[in-house]
Every structure is written in C-alpha cells, then in structure tokens.
Amino acid sequence: MLRTHTCGDLRLTDKGTTVTLCGWVDSYRDHGGGLFVDLRDRYGITQVVFNPPDTPQDIIDASKDLRAEYVIQVTGKVEPRPEGMANRKHASGEIELRVTELKLLNKSKAPPVSPSESITEIPNEDLRLKHRFLDLRRPVMQRAMILRDKITKGMRDYFADLNFIDVETPILGRSTPEGARDYLVPSRVHHGKFYALPQSPQLYKQILMIAGYDRYVQVARCFRDEDLRADRQPEFTQLDLEMAFIDDDDIMTLIDGLVVKLAKDLLDIDVPTPLPRMTYDEAMRRFGHDAPDLRYGLEIVDLTDLAPQSDFGVFKSVTDAGGHVRAICVPGGANHYSRRGIDALTEFVKGLGAKGLAYFRVNEEGVLDSNIAKFFSEELRAEMGTRLDAKPGDLVLFSADKWLGTCKVLHGLRKKIGEEMKLYDPKAMNFSWVVQFPMFERTEDADNPQAIGKWSAMHHPFTAPLDDSVDHLDDDPAKCRAKAYDLIINGYEAGGGTIRIHDPEVQSKVFGLLGIDKETAQDRFGFLLEALAYGAPPHGGIALGLDRMVMLFGGFDNIRDVIAFPKTQKATDLMTEAPGLVDAKQLKELAIKTDL
RNA sequence: GGCGCCGUAGCUCAAUUGGUUAGAGUACUGGACUGUCGAUCCAGUGGUUGCGGGUUCGAGUCCCGUCGGCGUCGCCA
Numbered sequence: 001m002l003r004t005h006t007c008g009d010l011r012l013t014d015k016g017t018t019v020t021l022c023g024w025v026d027s028y029r030d031h032g033g034g035l036f037v038d039l040r041d042r043y044g045i046t047q048v049v050f051n052p053p054d055t056p057q058d059i060i061d062a063s064k065d066l067r068a069e070y071v072i073q074v075t076g077k078v079e080p081r082p083e084g085m086a087n088r089k090h091a092s093g094e095i096e097l098r099v100t101e102l103k104l105l106n107k108s109k110a111p112p113v114s115p116s117e118s119i120t121e122i123p124n125e126d127l128r129l130k131h132r133f134l135d136l137r138r139p140v141m142q143r144a145m146i147l148r149d150k151i152t153k154g155m156r157d158y159f160a161d162l163n164f165i166d167v168e169t170p171i172l173g174r175s176t177p178e179g180a181r182d183y184l185v186p187s188r189v190h191h192g193k194f195y196a197l198p199q200s201p202q203l204y205k206q207i208l209m210i211a212g213y214d215r216y217v218q219v220a221r222c223f224r225d226e227d228l229r230a231d232r233q234p235e236f237t238q239l240d241l242e243m244a245f246i247d248d249d250d251i252m253t254l255i256d257g258l259v260v261k262l263a264k265d266l267l268d269i270d271v272p273t274p275l276p277r278m279t280y281d282e283a284m285r286r287f288g289h290d291a292p293d294l295r296y297g298l299e300i301v302d303l304t305d306l307a308p309q310s311d312f313g314v315f316k317s318v319t320d321a322g323g324h325v326r327a328i329c330v331p332g333g334a335n336h337y338s339r340r341g342i343d344a345l346t347e348f349v350k351g352l353g354a355k356g357l358a359y360f361r362v363n364e365e366g367v368l369d370s371n372i373a374k375f376f377s378e379e380l381r382a383e384m385g386t387r388l389d390a391k392p393g394d395l396v397l398f399s400a401d402k403w404l405g406t407c408k409v410l411h412g413l414r415k416k417i418g419e420e421m422k423l424y425d426p427k428a429m430n431f432s433w434v435v436q437f438p439m440f441e442r443t444e445d446a447d448n449p450q451a452i453g454k455w456s457a458m459h460h461p462f463t464a465p466l467d468d469s470v471d472h473l474d475d476d477p478a479k480c481r482a483k484a485y486d487l488i489i490n491g492y493e494a495g496g497g498t499i500r501i502h503d504p505e506v507q508s509k510v511f512g513l514l515g516i517d518k519e520t521a522q523d524r525f526g527f528l529l530e531a532l533a534y535g536a537p538p539h540g541g542i543a544l545g546l547d548r549m550v551m552l553f554g555g556f557d558n559i560r561d562v563i564a565f566p567k568t569q570k571a572t573d574l575m576t577e578a579p580g581l582v583d584a585k586q587l588k589e590l591a592i593k594t595d596l
Numbered sequence: 597g598g599c600g601c602c603g604u605a606g607c608u609c610a611a612u613u614g615g616u617u618a619g620a621g622u623a624c625u626g627g628a629c630u631g632u633c634g635a636u637c638c639a640g641u642g643g644u645u646g647c648g649g650g651u652u653c654g655a656g657u658c659c660c661g662u663c664g665g666c667g668u669c670g671c672c673a
Contacts (some may be wrong), residue, residue: 033630051630068623087633096631112606112623119622121608126665179673199673226672227597307612351669408669414626458673494648569666 002073010042010092012077017234020075021097022045022105025066026116027556035063039074039097040116042142047087047096048074054098062102069108069115075101075122082289090221115139125560129574132565140232144562147266148550152219155239155266155544158258164217164241167206171197171221176524180224191591197223198234200458200543203528205242206500209539210531214244219546229568230558231492231548235567239495242541248483248499251542252277252433255487255495259431266553269429269500277433280481288326288411292435294492295424298328298414300406301388306399312375314358318400328410328417329388333395336421346399346412352412353405358398362390377406415491427555432488439465439480440474440513455513459484462528463498464540465506474508487544489552504532 002023010019026040034051049055050063056074066072076099087093108590113123115137122128128135135141147272156166175196182196198204200222220240228234231416256273263269267460269409276294283292286299307315307325315325330336330428337345346357360368360381368381376384388396399409403541440455454475455465465473472480483499501507507529521529550562560566567573587594 003660027633027635029635031630031635032628032633036632038633047633049631082631085633093633114607114623116634119607120634121622123607124665127607128601129665154659180671199611202673227670229672230667232672317666329629335611341672354667449623463673479607496664568664568666574665 002435006043006374007039007041007046009212010046010082010095010097012094014078015080015095015375016077018075018077019097020073021048023072024108024115024517025068025070025072027068027118028063028066030064031256031528034060035066035073035557037047037063037066037072038118039072040139042139042146044092045090046092047081049096050099050102053500054101059099059102062104063099066104067108067109069109069137071103071106071108073103073202074104080437106238110268113138117540119548125419126568126574129560129566132575144550144554144556145564147544148552148562151262151550151553154262155546156217156219156298158261159215159217159241161255162215162566164215165213166218167208167213167216168218169201169220173198173204173259176203178457180226182479183223183225186590186592188589189323199224200238201240202462202465203525205240205541206528206536206539207240209244210536212244214537214539215241216243216541217241220271221544225571228567230444231551233547233559233563236559236572237546237565238543239546240541240543242539243539244539246499246538246540248435248485248540251497251499252435252485255542255544259487262549262553263429263431265490267429271429271431275431275433275487277435277485279352279436280434280438281436287414288407288409289491291486291488291491291493292411292434293415293424294430294432296418297491298418298423299409300324300325300326300328300331300414303384303387303398305468306380306387309380310376312358312372313564314356315398315400321454323400324406325398325400326410327384327388327396327398328414329390330397330417331395332393332396333417333421334393337395342395345416348416349399349409349413352409354399354409358400360390360396362392362394362396364392365390366390368396398460408413428490429552430488430490434486434488436466436481436486437484437486438478439463439469439482439510440477454515457510457514459498460517461510461525462500462507463510463513464501470506473506473513477513483540485542487542489549492552493545494548494549494552495542495544497540499538499540501538502538507532541559550592575583 003102004019005021005024018266021039023039023041026038026045029036029496037048038045039048050060053174074097076097077436079098080097081094081096090236111134113127113131113134115134117139172185172195175194180199185195185197187193187195191486201218201220205216218240220236220238221235223235225234251273256275259275260271260273261272280290283290288300302324303326304319304324307319319325349357358372363369366385366440373381390396397413401409440460442459443454459482466481466483469480485497486493487495501510545560547559551559554562555563565573
C-alpha cells in the first residue's frame with residue numbers, strides 16, 4: 001500500500017500521528033515561503049502543508065512544481081490547524097498534514113475538464129464525454145457512481161434476503177421484430193444470420209419460471225436501437241425479476257418494500273405504503289399521461305359537455321366531430337404569464353400538434369376574461385369557472401382535440417408550467433403505481449399502411465388480461481385491461497411489469513387479435529410456446545430502470561450523469577469514438593458488404 | 597426524419613443596428629509574497645470566431661449548406 005489513510009479519513013483525533021496520503025492535487029496556493037495543497041481522492045480533500053520549519057527546504061522547493069491533477073504521495077504529521085483556520089467545507093477541515101516527504105507519482109497535462117469542485121463552471125458536455133476520465137474524477141460524478149453502487153447493492157440484498165436467485169441470461173440472442181429496433185451482431189459461422197442483443201431478458205425469465213426457479217433476479221444490461229432522450233440510452237440497465245405462483249398485487253407489494261428500503265437508506269425518507277395505485281384510465285383523465293408527476297396539481301378538467309353552449313367555432317367543431325374540450329387551471333398563472341408568455345405557450349403547444357391555445361385569465365372579480373370571452377355567455381363562463389375552481393389571478397388553458405390530442409397537449413403544458421412556476425420541491429420524491437393498462441392499442445404506424453388500425457400489444461403479447469377482462473378478448477378488445485403495472489417516480493416511468501399469460505387458450509386468442517398466426521408464433525416464440533406446454537406455473541414480474549432510479553434518487557436531470565460511459569444523442573462514444581470502421585478482413589469473415 | 601437552442605483563447609463567457617487592432621475571468625508561463633483555502637499582487641503567452649459557400653465597401657454578427665453537442669416530436673412491445 002502506498003498510503004496509510006485516504007484523504008477523507010483524518011480527524012482531530014489523529015493529531016500527532018505520522019501518515020502517508022496519496023491523491024490528486026485539487027488546488028495549490030503558493031505563498032513564496034511555503035505552499036498549501038488540497039489533496040483529493042474519492043474519499044475527500046485533505047489540506048497538506050509545505051511550510052517551514054516542519055517541511056525541509058528541498059521538499060518545499062520541489063512542491064513549487066506541483067500543478068493541478070499531479071498525482072503525489074506525501075508523508076507527514078497530522079496537526080490541528082491554527083486557531084480559527086478550520087475549513088468547514090471538508091470533513092477533514094480541522095486538521096492538516098505537515099509534509100516531511102513528497103513523492104511525485106505522476107504529472108498531468110493542464111486538464112481541459114477540471115475535476116476540482118472549486119471550479120464551479122461545468123464544461124460543455126461534449127468535452128466532458130471526450131475526457132470522461134477527468135469528468136468522472138469530479139466529486140459530483142463520483143457521488144453519482146457511489147449512489148448507483150448503493151442502489152444496486154440495496155436491490156441485490158433485498159431480493160437475496162427474499163430467496164431470489166441471480167441467473168444470467170444471454171447477451172447474444174435472437175431478433176424479435178416486435179418492440180424496439182434490435183442491435184444486431186453478425187454470425188461468422190452462419191453467414192447471413194444475426195444475433196440480436198436483448199431488449200430485455202423477457203423470454204428467458206419466463207423460461208426460468210417454467211424451469212422451476214420461482215424467484216429470479218438479475219441486474220441486466222438491455223439494448224434498444226432507438227433515438228435517445230435525456231432519460232434514454234441505447235444500452236441501459238434493468239433490475240429484472242420474475243416470480244412464480246403470484247399475482248399482480250404480490251409484485252407491487254414486493255416493490256413497495258424495496259422502495260421503502262431504498263428511500264429510507266439512501267434519502268432518509270419515510271415512504272408510506274402501500275404506494276398509491278391509479279388506473280391508466282384515471283391517469284389519462286386527470287393528468288393526460290400514463291406516468292403522471294404527482295408532485296403538483298394542475299389536474300385536467302373536462303368541459304366537453306359545456307362547449308356546445310358557446311359560440312366559439314373551434315370548440316363546437318371539435319365536439320361535433322366527437323372530440324374533447326379539456327382545460328387546466330393554473331393558480332396564479334395570469335400573473336406569471338404575460339401576453340408574451342402565453343404566446344410562448346402557444347408556440348409550445350403547436351409543437352405538440354395543437355392548432356392554437358385558447359385561454360382565459362381570471363380577473364379581480366373572478367370572471368373569466370380573454371379575447372375569446374365574447375363567444376361565451378356570462379353564465380357559461382361562471383359555470384366553467386366553478387368547474388375549474390378558478391380564482392382571481394388564475395390562468396385557464398384549453399385543449400380541444402381528439403382525446404389523445406388533448407392528453408398530449410395538456411400533459412405537455414402541465415409539465416412545462418410545473419417546472420416554470422416551480423410548483424414542486426425539487427427534492428420531493430413521489431412514488432406511485434399506474435395499473436390496468438389497456439391490453440391493445442390501434443396501430444398508427446405511417447411507415448406501414450397495412451398495419452394501420454390493427455391491434456397491437458401495449459406491452460408484449462404474453463401480457464395477461466385482468467380476470468374480468470378475459471371476456472372482452474372476444475367482444476371488445478379496446479375494453480380489455482391488462483395485469484400490467486408501472487412504477488412512477490416524479491413523472492418518470494421507473495419500472496414496469498406484467499403478469500404473463502399461462503393459459504394456452506387465452507394466449508392463442510391474444511395472438512389472433514394481434515394478427516400473429518400459428519406459423520408466425522411458432523417461428524418467433526416457438527421455444528416459449530413449447531415450454532408453456534410443459535407445466536408452466538402462473539408467473540409474472542417487473543423490470544426497474546436502474547439508471548433512471550439512480551438519476552431520480554440523485555436529483556440528476558439526465559441519465560448520462562449516472563452512467564460511467566454513456567453515449568451521445570447520436571449513440572456515439574466520444575472517448576473511444578465508437579462505433580468505428582472495421583477491417584475489410586473482418587467484414588469478409590462475416591460475409592458482409594457495406595453499401596455507403 | 598421534423599422542430600428548437602448552442603458552437604468565439606486550453607476552459608467558462610462577452611463583443612451595441614453589420615463597422616477601428618475580437619475582450620474579460622480562469623488556466624498556462626515568468627516574477628513577488630510565511631497561514632492560505634475560488635489565496636493575493638505584477639507582467640506575459642494564447643484566436644483560421646466548428647467547417648464550406650454566399651450577401652456586403654465591410655461578417656463573430658445576416659443568408660444557404662454542412663459537422664458536432666443538447667432538448668424535444670416521431671420512435672422507444
């Protein structure tokens with residue numbers, strides 16, 4: 001060992017002891033006669049002092065050459081700092097190391113990305129990603145990685161205590177055309193054939209249930225070749241689990257327990273259980289989204305029935321066409337959003353597909369007023385005000401469109417205004433479930449005109465219907481609700497799962513609705529269908545998005561900050577420059593010709 | 597693929613309506629300084645304004661294209 005302690009260890013109680021520290025020069029302060037260095041490692045910062053008479057002159061002279069990020073080993077005596085010189089910013093701030101020996105372990109070029117927390121300016125993200133070794137040296141990033149480790153370990157411990165066993169599943173698998181685009185790996189042995197990287201271990205974990213491993217868990221890497229977002233990476237990590245002989249309530253109760261433990265251990269928050277559960281239909285009705293942020297209100301109010309009483313052409317034509325008129329009432333919004341502010345909101349909703357933004361301000365007398373007020377009788381405005389619980393100074397924003405259109409616009413407004421008006425405590429954590437998702441949705445895929453209007457699975461084709469929904473498979477698939485549940489944290493989908501179909505008859509009906517004929521089913525999932533025929537227990541599970549949970553628990557606003565080596569929005573790695581070209585020889589072995 | 601924001605010194609940023617030699621802080625280099633902790637003080641080095649084209653007497657600034665980063669819609673069972 002090159003050191004006796006870390007830079008976060010030493011306290012007043014260590015005074016008088018001789019210790020050796022190693023670390024990076026976080027900063028240095030040269031006073032001519034002597035010099036101070038803040039020495040950093042991942043445990044903290046300790047001030048090391050090169051001053052006479054404790055430090056020999058030749059060591060002081062050598063210390064003059066130290067620069068940011070040089071790696072040094074120093075030996076000396078731990079001493080309390082002089083009266084009034086303690087630095088409360090650091091845990092070891094009451095002591096300092098009086099250096100008697102210095103060894104330069106390595107030099108550093110002047111860092112383009114400063115790891116020092118004393119530099120408050122954070123470099124552009126492309127620089128951080130290119131020099132990730134420096135970026136990851138920043139204490140905030142080290143805290144993120146440590147938090148990630150704690151969450152992962154907390155999860156593993158929790159499930160291990162409950163008799164779950166960790167089973168690894170393949171990375172090289174088989175492509176299934178449903179769902180996200182696959183990352184493909186060409187086979188050298190079988191020219192023209194490809195492995196696919198797993199989008200999730202879904203099918204394998206069902207096989208494990210059938211194989212009798214009734215409690216499976218895995219920290220699983222997953223891959224989806226789709227476009228990126230602030231909360232989406234092409235490769236990400238799921239805490240994946242599956243159980244046999246359980247129902248949906250068991251999975252949710254299990255995860256409630258995990259959430260309580262993690263919130264208590266990591267954030268010292270007491271989360272009451274059971275976590276609230278809201279159906280998908282209610283979430284869409286009240287918040288316009290299947291992952292509502294429940295840290296603030298701004299609930300949607302449906303005014304479709306009142307709209308025809310107005311003379312406002314936009315509302316009337318929408319309701320005549322079977323659409324909806326819905327609104328949110330923003331408390332204090334009339335003062336927060338000026339004319340120009342509302343123009344900005346209008347531009348914003350146009351980006352979401354709205355044609356415009358109808359609004360009312362609520363004036364001093366509590367009356368709804370705006371440029372469209374003339375189309376609404378006094379009585380009608382009063383009635384709308386009552387429904388909306390509108391108070392003087394509020395702002396009422398409308399969306400008139402098809403149901404999903406109003407959901408999208410009002411959810412967008414709600415989210416934007418919640419942020420802009422700071423309607424919630426950024427440190428607050430809100431956990432809930434959204435349950436009873438529709439089994440099927442109508443395809444609106446413009447790339448594939450033949451598929452438009454056909455049913456597709458909202459989760460995957462093995463999702464079980466609610467017990468009282470089974471009959472709707474025959475008469476009205478749109479009414480069919482699934483044993484599906486999403487864990488929602490602060491408006492993010494932090495995890496999701498389902499109970500799986502284990503009844504061959506139900507499975508075949510679902511395949512039928514999805515237009516998957518026997519041959520296709522056999523070709524794509526033959527192994528699973530075969531396995532299901534050999535005594536499959538009732539089973540189901542869930543997958544938690546580990547990266548997102550770390551992001552939310554750590555208060556980060558993007559997922560890259562909790563992944564050591566993330567990809568850019570164009571799915572490249574700026575440090576390694578992946579993806580890269582390969583040799584012609586490699587392509588030839590794989591029988592691949594590129595067409596650029 | 598669409599929309600939007602951004603790209604100026606190693607780094608973070610500024611530069612009036614398109615107008616003189618593109619500035620500041622920091623880093624770096626040299627010097628001063630015995631208790632600092634974003635040390636301080638003095639001096640200095642450092643620029644193809646991402647790249648290419650265009651408009652103009654004149655472009656960091658306006659236009660077109662392109663590359664890169666970010667956000668978002670589509671997409672993500």
